[in-house]
Amino acid sequence: MQDFDHIYPRVDTDSVKWDSIKTTYGKDDLVPLWVADMDFMAPTPVIDALSDYTKRGLFGYSLVPDALYQAIFDWEKTHYSYSLEKEDILFSPGVVPSIGVAIQAYTQPGDSILIHDPVYHPFANMVKANERNLVTSPLGIEDGHFVMDLTDMEAKIKNNQVKMLILCNPHNPGGRVWTKAELIACGLLCQQYGVLVVSDEIHQDLVFAPYQHHSFHTLAPDFADFSIILTAATKTFNLAAVKLSMVYIKNKDLRAAFQKVQSATEQNTINTFGYVATQAAYEKGEPWRQELLAYLAENSRYTEDFFKEHLPQVKVMAPEGTYLMWLDFRAYDLSPKALEDKLVQEAGVVLNNGAIFGNGGRGFMRLNLACPRETLAEGLERIRKVFG
Secondary structure (H helix, E strand, O other), X not given: OOOOOOOOOOOOOOXXXXXXXXXXXXXXXXXXXXXXXXXXXXXXXXHHHHHHHHHHOOOOOOOOOHHXXXXXXXXXXXXXXXXXXXXHEEEEOOHHHHHHHHHHHHOOOOOEEEEXXXXXXXXXXXXXXXXXXXXXEEOEEEOOXXXXXXXXXHHHHHHHOEEEEEXXXXXXXXXXXXXXXXXXXXXXXXXXXXXXXXXXXXXXXXXXXOOOOOOHHHOOOOHHHHEEEEEOOHHXXXXXXXXXXXXXXXXXXXXXXXXXXXXXXXXXXXXXXXXXXXXXXXXXXXXXXXXXXXXXXXXXXXXXXXXXHHOOOOEEXXXXXXXXXXXXXXXXXXXXXXXXXXXXXXXOEEOEEHHHXXXXXXXXXXXXXXXXXXXXXXXXXXXXXXXX
């Protein structure tokens, strides 16, 4: 069994989460509950597979192993009843690079691309960097969870001649696991207006019972005709450094267009360590994932109970999936900068400022639950002392 309570020292390991604090905030005594990686050791079978590979001492160019394809087939079929063929799968260094490729493959400069607000901030960054017109549709909050506003989405699509929707499924930063009905309604809307869907499903494996992830391609027989799926093992198994993601494209014309841009930018050459780690994770990592989900669920309950007891002014959006918690600090009536400064300079805790995720994130902060309970408790207690 994995000891998720064990604290591994990450300072001076070139960790973005831990070692960029000093350069970002000028302090090194902060509790980092921000960057979305985990403070947990990766599964032992993955570590062993990478170790065995490095012991060979030969690091030449590599083909994609057939065993990796099979591991992906088995994982998707077992967990999501999603059937894939070898030709359906392309590889990429990451989900965000794949979004960039998709934007270049399927749209032209000046075309409109729709995203939700708030949502994972690289979506907006990639749209702007590729000189496309960014269109946002605000998410509503009902019963403490985000909901899509389909009426607003339809108006935005029609008024801006939107060509693409970048969908976050499950949702980051809100931890929302969209229901099958919600996704079908969204898909039918996009189908009606000829909008291509790029579905970021990197958090698909981090979903808490009784919620269930539904891959966009599995919702209806023809949804794969106008959509592509982006996912990876890296978020699930804490493997961000190996730089490998998958792109599932069943429509051959969409796949050819994606491959053309990949070839033109050399984004189809992948780090072999990514192949090795992903195969091992999918083949042997399931027991670790189940232990992880149980630990994250307990961290989520612990945090929700903490705020209810000590800081009821902070409204918690408990995640249905992901290890990210969305916190509503609007009762304190602070600007995004003032809120962040208070947390960093007075409380000594680093969270992600909600404002970076869009206008709808102003007054919110995103908290990373993927850390030992002791670290989490220390961060929460620091927040209580300043905001209580």
